[in-house]
Amino acid sequence: MQASGRYTAAVPEHDEARRWASTEEVMAACGVSKPTVFRWAKMGLLPTPEVVYARGRYARWQLHAPAQATWVDGRLKAGWTTDEIRAALERGEFSPPAS
16 A cells, blocks of 8 residues: 555455446446546546555546546537646536535
8 A cells, every 4th residue: 555545455345335436437427438537537637546456456436536527528528628627627617416
């Protein structure tokens, strides 16, 4: 585990299952590929996923990540630049859905 908390040991699924979204859920929310989802995260358009090691390596995302991916995709399709989207996120124009 890194001190930043980005990498963590596995936790039992029954404890954490619905506190996180899968990469597949983020991809399906807006119909983009896995590389696109990770590129958006690297660019600051999506939250950084937590990398978990359990039977291999996988990423888990904050529950609002699929909704944010849909929001980002909509802005890109409307012609926004990634800089404009990042600025809008910083201004709080995307609000995670209430859980």
